[in-house]
Amino acid sequence: MERKNKDLIYASIIWFVLTFVGEMLLPSWRFIASPPYSIEGELIDEAFNLLLVLGFPVFTFVLVALFYSIFRYRVKEDDLSEDGPALHGSTSVWLTWLIVTGLLAVIVLIHPGFTGVSELRSNPTADMVVQIEGQQWNWTFTYPEYDITIDKADTLVLPVDTRIRFEVSSVDVIHSFWVPAFRMKIDAVPGLTTTMYLTVTETGTFEENPNLRVQCAELCGTGHARMRASVEVVTAEEFAAWVEAMQANAP
Amino acid sequence: MSWIKGILFGVVGYLAGYWLSISLGVERGTEAPFAIGYVFFFAGWLLGAGVWDHWARSWFGLENKTPPTKESHGWKRYFMFSTDHKVIGVQYLVTFALIFFLAGAFAMAFRYELMRPGRDWLSPKEFNTVMSTHGILMIAVAVSAIIGAFGNFVMPIQIGAEDMAFPRINALSYWTTPPVVFLILGANLLQGADYGFDFGWTAYPPLSTVAGLGKLFFLLAFMTLGLSSILGALNILITVIRLRAPGMTWGRLPIFTWGVFTTSFLSLIFTQFVFTGLFMVVLDRVAGTAFFAPDQGGGALLYENIFWIYSHPAVYVMIIPGFAIMLEILPTFARKPLYGYKWAIGGFFGIVAMSATVWAHHMFTSGMPDWMTVPFMAATEFISIPTGIIFLSALGTIWMGKLRLKTPMLFALAVVFNFLIGGLTGIFNADVATDLQLHDTYWVVGHFHYTIVGGEIFALFAGIYYWFPKITGRMFNEKLGKLHFWWMFLGFQAVFLPMFWLGYNGMNRRIADYIPELAGTNMWVSASAFLLGASFLVFIYNVVNSWVRGPQAANNPWGARTLEWQIESPPIEHNFHQIPTVTGHPYDYGVEGSVHAVLAPQAEAAD
Ligand SMILES: [Cu+2]
Numbered sequence: 001m002e003r004k005n006k007d008l009i010y011a012s013i014i015w016f017v018l019t020f021v022g023e024m025l026l027p028s029w030r031f032i033a034s035p036p037y038s039i040e041g042e043l044i045d046e047a048f049n050l051l052l053v054l055g056f057p058v059f060t061f062v063l064v065a066l067f068y069s070i071f072r073y074r075v076k077e078d079d080l081s082e083d084g085p086a087l088h089g090s091t092s093v094w095l096t097w098l099i100v101t102g103l104l105a106v107i108v109l110i111h112p113g114f115t116g117v118s119e120l121r122s123n124p125t126a127d128m129v130v131q132i133e134g135q136q137w138n139w140t141f142t143y144p145e146y147d148i149t150i151d152k153a154d155t156l157v158l159p160v161d162t163r164i165r166f167e168v169s170s171v172d173v174i175h176s177f178w179v180p181a182f183r184m185k186i187d188a189v190p191g192l193t194t195t196m197y198l199t200v201t202e203t204g205t206f207e208e209n210p211n212l213r214v215q216c217a218e219l220c221g222t223g224h225a226r227m228r229a230s231v232e233v234v235t236a237e238e239f240a241a242w243v244e245a246m247q248a249n250a251p
Numbered sequence: 252m253s254w255i256k257g258i259l260f261g262v263v264g265y266l267a268g269y270w271l272s273i274s275l276g277v278e279r280g281t282e283a284p285f286a287i288g289y290v291f292f293f294a295g296w297l298l299g300a301g302v303w304d305h306w307a308r309s310w311f312g313l314e315n316k317t318p319p320t321k322e323s324h325g326w327k328r329y330f331m332f333s334t335d336h337k338v339i340g341v342q343y344l345v346t347f348a349l350i351f352f353l354a355g356a357f358a359m360a361f362r363y364e365l366m367r368p369g370r371d372w373l374s375p376k377e378f379n380t381v382m383s384t385h386g387i388l389m390i391a392v393a394v395s396a397i398i399g400a401f402g403n404f405v406m407p408i409q410i411g412a413e414d415m416a417f418p419r420i421n422a423l424s425y426w427t428t429p430p431v432v433f434l435i436l437g438a439n440l441l442q443g444a445d446y447g448f449d450f451g452w453t454a455y456p457p458l459s460t461v462a463g464l465g466k467l468f469f470l471l472a473f474m475t476l477g478l479s480s481i482l483g484a485l486n487i488l489i490t491v492i493r494l495r496a497p498g499m500t501w502g503r504l505p506i507f508t509w510g511v512f513t514t515s516f517l518s519l520i521f522t523q524f525v526f527t528g529l530f531m532v533v534l535d536r537v538a539g540t541a542f543f544a545p546d547q548g549g550g551a552l553l554y555e556n557i558f559w560i561y562s563h564p565a566v567y568v569m570i571i572p573g574f575a576i577m578l579e580i581l582p583t584f585a586r587k588p589l590y591g592y593k594w595a596i597g598g599f600f601g602i603v604a605m606s607a608t609v610w611a612h613h614m615f616t617s618g619m620p621d622w623m624t625v626p627f628m629a630a631t632e633f634i635s636i637p638t639g640i641i642f643l644s645a646l647g648t649i650w651m652g653k654l655r656l657k658t659p660m661l662f663a664l665a666v667v668f669n670f671l672i673g674g675l676t677g678i679f680n681a682d683v684a685t686d687l688q689l690h691d692t693y694w695v696v697g698h699f700h701y702t703i704v705g706g707e708i709f710a711l712f713a714g715i716y717y718w719f720p721k722i723t724g725r726m727f728n729e730k731l732g733k734l735h736f737w738w739m740f741l742g743f744q745a746v747f748l749p750m751f752w753l754g755y756n757g758m759n760r761r762i763a764d765y766i767p768e769l770a771g772t773n774m775w776v777s778a779s780a781f782l783l784g785a786s787f788l789v790f791i792y793n794v795v796n797s798w799v800r801g802p803q804a805a806n807n808p809w810g811a812r813t814l815e816w817q818i819e820s821p822p823i824e825h826n827f828h829q830i831p832t833v834t835g836h837p838y839d840y841g842v843e844g845s846v847h848a849v850l851a852p853q854a855e856a857a858d
C-alpha cells in the first residue's frame with residue numbers, strides 16, 4: 001500500500017511538471033508554418049491551438065503512466081516467480097475516469113465545436129459572390145456581379161477585406177475547392193451548389209506564399225494533383241482596376 | 252491442390268458465364284458480360300477449391316473424401332481445402348501476411364514517386380492506381396487479418412470448443428478472399444483505358460462510374476471481400492454463443508474472444524451497407540441505372556452516406572480486435588489481472604453501439620446541411636469515452652505489475668503509445684472547424700495510420716509473436732523479435748509523425764505531385780518509409796527460420812492462464828483430449844487458489 005502511494009505521488013509530480021512545462025512551451029511552437037489570410041482561418045488556427053492545449057495533459061497523462069510503469073516495474077524477462085497485486089479498480093476510480101473524459105468531450109464539443117460551426121457556417125450574408133466550377137482538371141471562376149468568367153483559370157483574384165460567398169459546383173465528378181492559406185475547403189459536387197463564406201484579411205500572391213492557391217482536395221482522376229490555380233488577394237482599388245481590364249478585354 | 256484446381260474451374264466458369272451472357276443477348280463490348288462472367292468465375296473457383304465438395308458429392312451419391320490431416324498431408328494441408336479451424340487460421344494468417352507485404356510494396360512504389368516533386372517514374376494515372384491498390388489491399392488486411400487468423404485459431408480454443416460452429420462456412424469465408432486479390436492485381440495488369448482504378452479505396456461516384464474495366468474489377472473485389480466478412484462474422488457470433496465449454500460463463504470469457512465477438516456484430520450488420528452501395532455503383536455501370544448520376548436525377552452524396560455507414564464502423568472492425576489482443580497480452584506480461592475486465596467489455600459494446608452514429612464526420616466538407624454536422628461531431632467526440640475506458644484498462648493493468656518486456660509485450664505497449672497519438676489527432680478531425688482545413692490532407696493520412704497501423708497492425712504483430720509458439724510448436728528468436736520491434740517502431744514514427752505537419756501546411760492526400768516547398772519533408776518521409784519497409788525482412792527471416800528449425804516451444808512459454816496455453820503446442824486435432832471445465836476467471840494473476848479451468852493431463856513438448 002505504501003509503495004502504491006509513493007508511485008502515485010511520483011508519477012503525478014512528473015505528470016504535473018511535464019504538463020506545466022509543455023503548456024508553457026506550446027504557444028511558442030510554430031506548428032502552423034504560415035499565417036491565415038482570412039478571419040475564418042484565424043478562427044480555425046485558434047481552434048487548432050486550443051485543441052492542442054486541451055489535448056496535451058491527456059497526452060502526458062497516458063505517456064507518464066505508460067513510461068513510469070515500464071521503467072519502474074520492469075523485471076527480468078523470464079522471471080515468473082512473483083505476480084503483481086490483483087488490482088481491479090474501484091467503482092469510484094472508474095466513475096471519476098468516465099466523468100473526466102466525458103467532461104473533456106463536452107468542453108471541446110461546446111468550444112471550439114459548437115462555436116466553430118456557428119461562427120464559420122451559419123452567416124449567409126456576403127458582399128460579393130464568386131462562382132467556382134470544377135471540371136477534370138481545372139477550375140472556372142465566375143464573378144456574376146461583374147459579368148466576368150475565366151475558363152481554365154490559372155489565377156483567382158480576390159479583393160481584401162470583403163466577405164465573399166463562394167458558390168461551388170462541378171460539371172463531372174466530385175472535386176473540392178480548397179485554399180490552404182484560408183484554412184477552408186468545400187466539395188464541388190455535380191448536381192449541387194455548395195457554399196463557403198470567407199473574409200480575406202491580407203493581400204498576397206502565390207509567389208509569396210504557396211498556400212495561396214486553389215487546390216483540388218478530392219481525388220478526381222488523373223490530373224487531380226495538379227488541379228490548382230494561384231490566388232491573388234489585392235486591394236479594393238487594384239481589384240476595381242482588374243475588373244475594368246477584364247471587362248474591357250471581354251469579346 | 253485446391254489453388255490450381257480452383258483457378259482452372261474459375262476460368263472455365265468465367266468463360267461459361269461470359270458466353271452465356273452474350274448468347275442471352277447481353278451486348279458485347281459492355282462491362283455486363285465481364286460482371287456476369289465473374290460471378291461464374293467465383294462459383295467455379297469455390298467448386299474447384301473444394302468448398303462445395305461435401306454437398307456436391309452427396310448429391311451425386313459419391314463418397315466424401317477424408318479431410319486432410321497433419322498425419323496424412325503434413326504441411327500440404329495448408330494449401331488444401333480444410334474445415335479445421337486451426338488450418339484455416341494459419342491459411343488466413345499467411346495469406347494476409349502476404350497481402351500485407353504486397354500492399355506495403357505498393358506503398359514503397361508510390362513513396363518513391365513522392366520522394367521528389369514532379370514526375371519520377373509513375374504517370375499520374377499509374378500513381379493513382381498504385382496508391383488505391385495499397386489502400387484497398389491494406390483495408391482487406393485490416394478488416395480480415397486478426398479476425399481471420401486469431402479469431403479462427405485462438406478463439407475456439409479460448410472458449411473450450413473443438414472447432415467453429417460452422418466449419419464449412421468458415422472455409423467458405425477463407426476461400427472467398429483469394430479472388431479479391433486476383434481482381435485487384437488483375438486490374439493492375441489491364442492495359443490502356445481499362446487499366447487500374449483511380450478512386451482510392453472509397454470509390455466515390457461519379458468518378459467510379461467512369462468507363463474502364465479495372466474499376467469494375469475493384470468494385471467486384473470489394474463486394475467479394477464484404478461477403479467474406481459477413482460469413483466470418485456470422486460464424487464467430489454463433490460459435491461464441493453456442494460452443495462455450497461448461498463453466499465458460501460470459502464473465503469468464505477471455506478479452507480477446509470478447510473483442511472478436513463484439514467486432515462481429517459490426518461486420519455482420521454494417522458490411523451489408525457497403526455491399527449494397529457498391530452493388531448500386533455496379534448497376535450504374537453495367538445496367539444503365541442512375542442511382543448516383545446527378546445528370547439523370549441521381550445523387551452523388553447518397554453514396555458517401557451509404558459508404559460511410561459501413562466504413563466508419565469498419566475502422567472499429569479493425570481496431571477492436573487490436574485492442575483485444577493488447578488487453579489479452581498485457582496481463583500475461585504484467586502478471587496482473589486485466590484491470591476493469593467488465594468495464595473493458597462495456598467499452599467494446601459502447602464503441603460498437605456508438606460507431607453506428609458517427610459516419611458523417613467524413614462528410615463535413617461534402618456540402619451536407621451545416622446543422623447536420625453538429626450531431627455527428629457530438630457523437631464522434633463522445634466515442635472517445637468508451638475508447639478512454641480501454642486506455643485506463645491497459646494502464647491499470649501494467650501499473651504496479653511485474654513487467655516482462657518480451658517481444659509480444661513490446662508490441663502491445665506500442666499499441667498504447669501509437670493509439671494515443673492516433674486518438675488525440677482524431678479530435679482535430681472530429682471538430683468541424685479544424686476539419687475544414689484538415690479533411691482530405693496528410694493530417695488524415697497520419698491520423699488513420701497511427702490508429703490502424705499503430706494500433707491494429709502493431710497488435711497483429713504482437714499476436715503473431717505471442718501465439719507463434721502455440722501455432723507452430725516452435726520458438727522464435729527473441730533477439731531478432733526485439734530488433735524487428737525497435738526497427739519497425741522507430742521507422743513507423745519517422746514516417747507518419749511528419750505527416751501531421753504536412754497536412755496542416757498544405758499537402759492534400761492522394762496526390763501524385765506536390766508543391767516544391769514541401770520537398771524536404773517528403774524526402775524524409777519517403778526515406779523513412781523504405782527503412783520501415785526493410786524492418787519486415789527481419790520479421791520474415793525470423794518467422795520462416797524459426798518455423799522450420801526453431802527450438803521446440805513449451806506448452807505455456809509465457810505462463811499465461813487462458814485455455815490455449817493449457818494444451819499442447821501445436822494443439823492436437825480438435826484441441827482437447829477432453830472438453831475442459833472452466834472454473835474461474837482467466838486473468839487471476841496474483842489471486843491465490845484461483846484456477847481458470849480443469850483439463851485432462853497434457854503431453855509436454857512431444858518428441
Ligand atoms: Cu478535382
Ligand SMILES: [Cu+2]
Pocket residue numbers: 562563566609610612613
Ligand atoms: Cu469515421
